[in-house]
Amino acid sequence: MAAALHLQRGLRERLRSGEVEITVVEPEAYFTYHPLLAEVAAGSIDPRHVVVPLRRVLPECRVLTARITRIEHATRRAFADAAGPGEPPAPVELPYDLLVVAPGSVSRGAPVPGLAEHGRGFSTVGDAVSLRNHVLEQLDLASATRDPALRQAALTFVFVGAGYAGVGALAELEDMARTAVRDYHNVDVTDLRWVLAEATDRILAEESPELAEHTLRELRERGVDVRLGTTLASAADQVVALSDGSRFAARTLVWTAGVRPAPMLRDTDLPLDALGRVRCLATLQAVGPDGRALPGVWAAGDCAAVPDPNANGDPCAPNAQHAFAQAELLARNLVVALDAGPYAPGLEAYEPGPASCSTSLGIGRAVAHTRRGARITGRRAWWLHRARHLRRLPSAERRVRVLMDWVLGGVFSREVVSLGGVEYQRSGFEEGFEPGPGRPPGAGPEAPR
């Protein structure tokens, strides 16, 4: 979306004259701003406010709600499927002149028994809403049941993977649950058990070691059981077994243990590196067989292996900062190449500025580091985190809506209603049908009401 927005600006006249046409293919009709998903899960932000409707912001582009299934660059054709999951395929063939590849990454699964059945991801707005409802439902269940084992399992929340997605989601949900239990007569905050398992010897690999250490201390002070150097061995039958030998029942298991490039890239003839990312030059053009630019292919974001000069030329880490900065440069370079060709001397190389990063840990708590190298914690970091994401959200209207959510959240206390029923929205309707001989379909109601 960011690349298309910049291209739309850079090519406005040509788009209007019909000389150029941009097609954006995306299975969702919206863009998702991931760094605020943890606050969606905690109920601080309305889910609709962290997504941006593509057709609204890209009026000069053709937006196709479909999933690319295959790309054949040799013949300059992409193949898409416009059908939703579980529906019969609706194939679409898309011939193109220039291709921008940015399908991002997907959660990196692992062959752990029970993970596929009982684990949950945390990468979409649907995941955030569903996890929030699930956590609140567990509090209801724990309050209602008389079975101590079930109560214990309901109040045990396990997160695997301590990057910004795992740490942010756990910290925000723990903060929300702390507020929510005040309304229960028989569930206390000390009954909740939060476990964070991380395979390496530190959390928040994207942060500086000092801030990661601060976050670790804060989580432990809040009672979170953080286990470093620990992996998930099994989740079969909703019993979590960790590599340190511990075993306990848990009805909530969130898997945030890293990402891998979009699997669709394997069904293309594009140049991929060992991890499956599109091999790119610093100009964001794919690398051709001769080591020069492969004409007509550009890539950015998590799916692109773009050399990072600040990391000795190793590929850029998958994060939003790189993705947005690369999208802007990609659009600039593509506009130049449109007239001057793929080997034009005017193409710029990607040079990321100093990184700035922040993670919210609940209301009034965060860790952040600035471009100038300052490391901040607590309420100041939290304000900075909010200001930074307000600036980065790629739609003025969404910025205002998120700001209003935060202002209202400051005036009233946290919203702790579970709308889990929305996920099973047909159940009320289906309950009205009784099995048995009944009346034939279409015979009308049994008795007037």
Ligand SMILES: Cc1cc2nc3c(=O)[nH]c(=O)nc-3n(C[C@H](O)[C@H](O)[C@H](O)COP(=O)(O)OP(=O)(O)OC[C@H]3O[C@@H](n4cnc5c(N)ncnc54)[C@H](O)[C@@H]3O)c2cc1C
């Ligand atoms: C919960 C969470 C929190 C995060 N927090 C931070 C943070 O605080 N700071 C930070 O810097 N980064 C953060 N990130 C990482 C950051 O969001 C990503 O690095 C960034 O979104 C990558 O951008 P992208 O455009 O490459 O991919 P995405 O933003 O994932 O966009 C890829 C798009 O391609 C679409 N797509 C996928 N496959 C296909 C296909 N076959 N056909 C058509 N379309 C397809 C997807 O639907 C998606 O909309 C977070 C990520 C998550 C999940």
